[in-house]
Amino acid sequence: MVKCNKGQVRRPKRALKRRPHAATRQRIQMVLLREGGMTQPEIAAAMGVSLSTVNRAHMAYDRGGLKALEPKPVGGRMRENMTLAEEAALLAGFAKAAGAGEMLNIHDLKAAYEKAIGHRTSRSTVYSLLARHGWRKLMPRPFHPDRDVEAQNTFKKRVFLMLSGKLGGPLRPAVVVYGSCSPTKRGSAGSTVLGHAGPQRG
Numbered sequence: 001m002v003k004c005n006k007g008q009v010r011r012p013k014r015a016l017k018r019r020p021h022a023a024t025r026q027r028i029q030m031v032l033l034r035e036g037g038m039t040q041p042e043i044a045a046a047m048g049v050s051l052s053t054v055n056r057a058h059m060a061y062d063r064g065g066l067k068a069l070e071p072k073p074v075g076g077r078m079r080e081n082m083t084l085a086e087e088a089a090l091l092a093g094f095a096k097a098a099g100a101g102e103m104l105n106i107h108d109l110k111a112a113y114e115k116a117i118g119h120r121t122s123r124s125t126v127y128s129l130l131a132r133h134g135w136r137k138l139m140p141r142p143f144h145p146d147r148d149v150e151a152q153n154t155f156k157k158r159v160f161l162m163l164s165g166k167l168g169g170p171l172r173p174a175v176v177v178y179g180s181c182s183p184t185k186r187g188s189a190g191s192t193v194l195g196h197a198g199p200q201r202g
Contacts, residue, residue: 011066012028012031012032012035012066013032015028015066016028016029016032021070021071023071024069024070024071026047026049026057027057027060027061027069028066028069029047030043030047030053030054030057030058031057031058031061031069033046033047034058040054040055040058057069081113081117081121081125082116082117084132086116087129087132087133088133090112090113090116091109091129091130091133091135093112094108094109094112104135106123106126106127109126109130110123110126113125113126113129
């Protein structure tokens with residue numbers, strides 16, 4: 001069955017000369033054979049494809065023209081729970097607290113994410129979400145960048161000698177002080193600081 005006029009047939013012919021993708025070229029040929037008067041079973045036999053393949057190519061061309069004959073892109077976020085814009089909107093509520101220097105509670109973010117998507121998910125999914133939007137995990141430094149290693153080692157040796165009684169005489173028993181270690185708080189219940197009274201001097 002011929003469905004295109006002469007002008008419409010010229011467009012697929014010109015597209016075929018541009019050497020498109022192999023799958024696209026095959027679909028264009030199916031359309032041109034139909035315009036030449038061949039039936040779908042004849043086209044399927046001539047091109048070595050199934051009848052349903054020929055039928056899909058013809059329906060795609062009739063609905064969307066040459067653009068519909070191009071292969072669909074492969075890859076991407078095919079199983080995404082949220083779009084990137086939706087993820088950014090979700091993180092916006094946590095960004096204010098994080099920007100103020102507060103710690104981001106991953107459990108709270110995971111709960112909010114699961115509520116938004118309507119089902120449970122793994123923690124790794126939440127970490128991947130944070131990585132996509134440029135968030136990173138901050139860990140405290142193991143040591144100060146301007147530390148004096150020699151002074152630290154001298155201090156450690158001195159403390160060892162003091163504890164072993166080899167420096168400044170024997171040590172007095174440890175003193176237990178109850179209260180807060182904060183200079184702005186006094187008499188805080190439940191906090192205990194263990195200190196040492198220093199060496200006896202005679």
